[in-house]
Amino acid sequence: MSKLVPPHGGELIPLLVHEGKQLASLKAASLLTSVKMSSKEESDLVMLAMGAFSPLEGFMGKEDYLRVIKEMRLGNGLLWPIPVTLSITTEQANAIREGDKIALTSALNDDILGSMTITEMFTYDKSFEVRQVFGTTDLNHPGVAKTFNQGDIYLAGPVVAFSEGSYRKSFPEFAGPVETRSLFCEKGWETVAAFQTRNPIHRSHEYLTKIAMEVCDGLFIHPIVGNLKPGDIPADVRMECYRVMLENYYPKNKVVLKVYPMEMRYAGPKEALLHAIIRQNFGCSHLIIGRDHAGVGNYYGPYDAQKIFDEIRPSDLSIRPLKIDNTFWCHSCFSMATLNTCPHSNENHLNISGTRIREMLSAGERPPEEYSRKEVSDILIRYYQTLKAN
Amino acid sequence: MSKLVPPHGGELIPLLVHEGKQLASLKAASLLTSVKMSSKEESDLVMLAMGAFSPLEGFMGKEDYLRVIKEMRLGNGLLWPIPVTLSITTEQANAIREGDKIALTSALNDDILGSMTITEMFTYDKSFEVRQVFGTTDLNHPGVAKTFNQGDIYLAGPVVAFSEGSYRKSFPEFAGPVETRSLFCEKGWETVAAFQTRNPIHRSHEYLTKIAMEVCDGLFIHPIVGNLKPGDIPADVRMECYRVMLENYYPKNKVVLKVYPMEMRYAGPKEALLHAIIRQNFGCSHLIIGRDHAGVGNYYGPYDAQKIFDEIRPSDLSIRPLKIDNTFWCHSCFSMATLNTCPHSNENHLNISGTRIREMLSAGERPPEEYSRKEVSDILIRYYQTLKAN
Numbered sequence: 001m002s003k004l005v006p007p008h009g010g011e012l013i014p015l016l017v018h019e020g021k022q023l024a025s026l027k028a029a030s031l032l033t034s035v036k037m038s039s040k041e042e043s044d045l046v047m048l049a050m051g052a053f054s055p056l057e058g059f060m061g062k063e064d065y066l067r068v069i070k071e072m073r074l075g076n077g078l079l080w081p082i083p084v085t086l087s088i089t090t091e092q093a094n095a096i097r098e099g100d101k102i103a104l105t106s107a108l109n110d111d112i113l114g115s116m117t118i119t120e121m122f123t124y125d126k127s128f129e130v131r132q133v134f135g136t137t138d139l140n141h142p143g144v145a146k147t148f149n150q151g152d153i154y155l156a157g158p159v160v161a162f163s164e165g166s167y168r169k170s171f172p173e174f175a176g177p178v179e180t181r182s183l184f185c186e187k188g189w190e191t192v193a194a195f196q197t198r199n200p201i202h203r204s205h206e207y208l209t210k211i212a213m214e215v216c217d218g219l220f221i222h223p224i225v226g227n228l229k230p231g232d233i234p235a236d237v238r239m240e241c242y243r244v245m246l247e248n249y250y251p252k253n254k255v256v257l258k259v260y261p262m263e264m265r266y267a268g269p270k271e272a273l274l275h276a277i278i279r280q281n282f283g284c285s286h287l288i289i290g291r292d293h294a295g296v297g298n299y300y301g302p303y304d305a306q307k308i309f310d311e312i313r314p315s316d317l318s319i320r321p322l323k324i325d326n327t328f329w330c331h332s333c334f335s336m337a338t339l340n341t342c343p344h345s346n347e348n349h350l351n352i353s354g355t356r357i358r359e360m361l362s363a364g365e366r367p368p369e370e371y372s373r374k375e376v377s378d379i380l381i382r383y384y385q386t387l388k389a390n
Numbered sequence: 391m392s393k394l395v396p397p398h399g400g401e402l403i404p405l406l407v408h409e410g411k412q413l414a415s416l417k418a419a420s421l422l423t424s425v426k427m428s429s430k431e432e433s434d435l436v437m438l439a440m441g442a443f444s445p446l447e448g449f450m451g452k453e454d455y456l457r458v459i460k461e462m463r464l465g466n467g468l469l470w471p472i473p474v475t476l477s478i479t480t481e482q483a484n485a486i487r488e489g490d491k492i493a494l495t496s497a498l499n500d501d502i503l504g505s506m507t508i509t510e511m512f513t514y515d516k517s518f519e520v521r522q523v524f525g526t527t528d529l530n531h532p533g534v535a536k537t538f539n540q541g542d543i544y545l546a547g548p549v550v551a552f553s554e555g556s557y558r559k560s561f562p563e564f565a566g567p568v569e570t571r572s573l574f575c576e577k578g579w580e581t582v583a584a585f586q587t588r589n590p591i592h593r594s595h596e597y598l599t600k601i602a603m604e605v606c607d608g609l610f611i612h613p614i615v616g617n618l619k620p621g622d623i624p625a626d627v628r629m630e631c632y633r634v635m636l637e638n639y640y641p642k643n644k645v646v647l648k649v650y651p652m653e654m655r656y657a658g659p660k661e662a663l664l665h666a667i668i669r670q671n672f673g674c675s676h677l678i679i680g681r682d683h684a685g686v687g688n689y690y691g692p693y694d695a696q697k698i699f700d701e702i703r704p705s706d707l708s709i710r711p712l713k714i715d716n717t718f719w720c721h722s723c724f725s726m727a728t729l730n731t732c733p734h735s736n737e738n739h740l741n742i743s744g745t746r747i748r749e750m751l752s753a754g755e756r757p758p759e760e761y762s763r764k765e766v767s768d769i770l771i772r773y774y775q776t777l778k779a780n
Contacts, residue, residue, distance in 0.1 A: 210731040214601045214714055249723065251733040324604055333639065334759065335725065341600040343641040369724065 049161030050176030268300030439551030440566030658690030
């Protein structure tokens with residue numbers, strides 16, 4: 001019997017139809033009214049398809065939606081910090097009735113990815129939603145901007161997914177919770193630490209993950225590969241970095257690298273809870289929470305995403321946060337460290353700004369090895385040179 | 391309210407009389423038949439005095455003793471892995487009756503350190519005890535030898551301690567569980583990792599403790615300062631090493647250094663459980679268990695002391711083991727590491743035998759900084775030079 005943590009709510013609920021039924025489902029759905037999803041909604045459908053959003057069985061209805069944004073709970077009381085919704089415009093709404101079954105098509109093309117039985121259509125207050133979820137109504141916040149750019153009506157109901165979109169083809173490391181749980185099980189792991197990442201792994205991130213590996217049976221490097229905000233390093237370049245790190249600096253039998261398709265919300269503390277729920281579904285007992293987890297700009301305090309885990313009930317989650325402070329190389333410790341472990345003053349610490357690192361990489365120059373492994377620096381140097389060439 | 395783990399069995403039971411009563415107790419005890427304790431028994435009395443052995447209220451009677459050595463449980467079912475007993479010879483036994491009150495005197499001089507009301511006197515099977523506790527009857531095992539050198543009869547009963555012997559005078563860092571719990575509480579710590587040590591802190595030990603510090607609120611460096619086996623570094627030299635490490639390599643507000651008077655049993659896995667119970671009493675949520683914890687020679691497998699924590703029931707202890715693999719400096723990682731975090735082959739690891747280190751130190755030569763901090767090496771060089779001079 002598996003000794004992994006149970007899925008959130010007790011049961012994994014993947015919503016992808018059996019392979020044998022895909023064609024028939026598709027054919028039937030092609031006759032339905034279709035709704036084109038945004039790229040965020042499409043990636044959420046794939047999350048639902050995988051069972052990564054268990055126990056959700058579709059896009060949220062009004063009761064769940066309101067309780068989630070007000071109290072971070074589903075209608076049934078289960079912890080859920082951020083709504084999972086499907087929006088349409090008022091014009092589109094004219095062609096749809098509650099009770100209808102609709103086809104859900106890809107943001108990229110007209111491929112039908114799933115179907116949904118409409119149980120509710122409801123208007124919502126965008127300002128209220130973003131204030132509750134992101135703590136701000138500032139349009140410079142990418143999550144706020146995305147909400148204000150979407151349709152004014154939410155469509156709710158259970159979904160069936162026919163496909164995982166292009167993700168499984170694009171990423172050999174694509175895997176759902178059923179797959180990772182069986183992988184962890186085969187390896188005999190009970191405690192698995194997940195590392196959420198949207199950046200190349202530098203020494204700082206490596207240190208976070210290695211602390212986790214010293215205290216857990218295994219490490220699950222789990223990059224988010226849904227669309228990011230402008231300026232973030234693209235998924236394929238990051239994947240190259242992860243692979244070269246695993247190749248050179250991690251014991252093979254202690255790490256699993258898989259990707260998941262969600263798009264970042266940049267909701268800081270609330271997104272940290274969502275990341276935790278997702279990783280619990282994937283079978284992880286711990287989630288590494290570093291400084292400013294899932295943050296953007298200065299909207300959240302650097303430790304808000306750690307503190308929020310103290311504000312929920314212990315029974316709300318089986319997964320636990322591994323809270324780790326800001327990490328750096330210390331010349332006097334002659335080691336990576338945090339303020340928890342290093343007594344030396346700031347002058348002893350290797351301090352290089354992100355801007356300076358980008359300058360160095362753009363100029364074809366490797367940052368110090370204490371900041372970034374040379375293999376990763378070389379990949380990023382090539383990437384920044386491509387950027388310049390374009 | 392304190393959020394520290396509860397003491398073992400639920401309540402701290404220090405057995406030291408109130409200061410105001412010490413003189414009167416002593417005077418009364420001076421009229422009693424006295425039993426001279428061994429240095430092990432004396433240090434156990436001080437452990438009882440502090441409440442470090444809570445919930446024990448004295449030296450064990452036959453029911454507790456037998457169930458402890460057979461099942462690692464007290465008569466009431468509470469986990470207890472190693473007996474805590476007071477032995478006398480058959481000759482001494484002739485002068486004592488069950489029901490008597492006796493005075494307990496120091497191993498070093500005739501100071502009366504406590505009194506005991508005899509509830510039981512019983513013979514015991516030394517071979518059976520050592521096989522159960524140490525897994526061997528080999529007299530080369532220091533715990534086996536100690537048992538075979540003691541009297542043939544155990545005296546049991548509740549004790550009252552009048553003094554903590556010479557420990558509080560010899561070590562400014564001497565403190566009992568009541569004191570450490572209030573210290574941790576003042577610091578606002580909830581999770582505290584204890585580090586059991588009988589050796590100077592080298593980079594390997596530093597790495598263990600720093601991993602613990604990254605995942606807990608605080609570190610409790612807790613050296614054992616009861617008599618050790620020949621060849622171990624004496625307590626005062628080790629204390630100098632601990633102090634210089636704290637001074638130079640640890641943030642002051644994150645570490646507490648205190649000593650405890652027990653003598654090592656060298657009982658490997660079973661002693662690891664005893665160390666855990668003791669640390670739970672001191673207020674720690676975690677105990678670092680490295681390779682061959684509390685081992686000696688080749689009597690135990692290198693991970694036996696980690697595995698034994700999986701063999702007890704989760705409800706047996708509130709404290710949890712922080713199991714960490716063997717640590718080393720890796721030239722390719724350019725970092726301390728374990729086989730959990732380093733993929734590189736043995737040639738990349740700094741390997742120096744203990745013998746070679748002692749040779750270097752004796753010759754006044756500092757081992758590499760990746761093995762030992764220079765401040766610690768210098769203290770040990772001075773110590774080995776004193777040894778040579780004598």
